[in-house]
Amino acid sequence: MNNGRSMRTIQYMTCASTMYLAGRSGFLWAMIVAWGLVFSPAAVRGQETAQFFRQNCFSCHTIGGGRLTGPDLKDVTKRKDRDWLINFIQNPTAVLNSGDAYALKLKEEARGAVMVAVPGMTRDRADALLQLIEAESALEESQFKGIVVSTE
DSSP states (O other): OOTTTTTHHHHHHHHHHHHHHHHHOOOOHHHHHHHHHHHHHHHHHHHHHHHHHHHHTTOOOOSSOSSSSSSSOOTHHHOOOHHHHHHHHHHEEEEEEEETTTHHHHHHHHTOOOOOTTTTTHHHHHHHHHHHHHHHHHHOOOOTTOOOOOOO
């Protein structure tokens, strides 16, 4: 399979199959194929990443809702490069112990709180989280904005 065009080919074939089946065998077959699109690996991975963020990150971080214990992550990939962010997400203590000035600034802004390393955090998982943060940052209002407390 040619990886450069395989996903596009699969998407096209799936859409074509859906239309063919709808015409040939009725609505039921079209729905079965469409159901497969909803639960495709990419869609499930996106849902898993959002759920992972909600369970492991959302108690300290918002995306567009302001600082909690940790910084607001809206547009974080515009503030630091991706490799630095992935390394920090995987092992914040190691980055702090290296004397990294930006990491030390984050610690100071968090009143000494240090981000906890999540067991089993891989480079791929960290990259998926950054992709989620980028996508949510582009929205007018992120689902991870959090609760806004009145300042009045």
